[in-house]
Amino acid sequence: MRHDDIWRAIDALAAEHGLSASGLARKAGLDPTAFNPSKRVGADGRARWPSTESVAKVLSATGTGFDAFAALVTGAASALSHGAAGRGGGGGARRIPLIGLAQAGGEGYFDDGGYPVGGGWDEIAVPEIGDPNAYALEISGDSMEPVFRDGDIVIVSPAAPVRRGDRVVVRTRKGEVMAKELRRQSARRIELASLNPAHPSYGFELPEIAWMHRIVWASQ
Structure with missing residues (x-):
């Protein structure tokens, strides 16, 4: 699993709900900039993971189960x-x-x-x-x-x-x-x-x- 896989799944979840990444963060009660591209890379230039808390809040706010989110991560979900x-x-x-x-x-x-x-x-x-x-x-x-x-x-x-x-x-x-x-x-x-x-x-x-x-x- 790569950092890009997780961020891509978050972007896909946002798109499925008609939201931008910042709109999804806002819906989940997070800072609207939480999923901005600048937050996906650390000060040292290394890729960052989203926090488990932010992922949990996003899943709760969108009514998405963990299995469905995991399927988005792999790109092989069963619609x-x-x-x-x-x-x-x-x-x-x-x-x-x-x-x-x-x-x-x-x-x-x-x-x-x-x-x-x-x-x-x-x-x-x-x-x-x-x-x-x-x-x-x-x-x-x-x-x-x-x-x-x-x-x-x-x-x-x-x-x-x-x-x-x-x-x-x-x-x-x-x-x-x-x-x-x-x-x-x-x-x-x-x-x-x-x-x-x-x-x-x-x-x-x-x-x-x-x-x-x-x-x-x-x-x-």
Whole structure:
């Protein structure tokens, strides 16, 4: 477990509740600057952990269980096992658009900003997610095994911050859509990795990328 994993989970929890990191801190009764980037690094330049007290307060304020938070830390949470009833049902769960990863490369499913549009989407019932533009994709292929397998469903949040090491969905300006891990991003270029070593990694200049969104949940 890395420092970045914990901070990323806090950022994801904030995004799921429609909050910034400072808004989440405020909701938990903490100093609004508690989760600022400057607080994530010590005076000596070394990465810092959030305190267990601050994490406990955040979980209490958002009604999040430790298991759900741990799943955010690993990036392999099971969205459909936390109160959702799958594609057909869901009780009080929210419904979001669902499409196949291969189909997502077609025209008419996303606007220029990468938000889901059009009438060709299915729907899926999921636990409440703060991002109103969140959507779901069904994974195809084995390039992300063993984390994501063919047929798994991932939930993607355009509003969630993206950092190195995150699993992301990327669409190129040529219409290619892929689920990968962000290995590196500079001012000019991004590098994406397939988790399955049998598949290649990719590099793109930023002008080649239409959008990149973070995967925040995955069914397993």
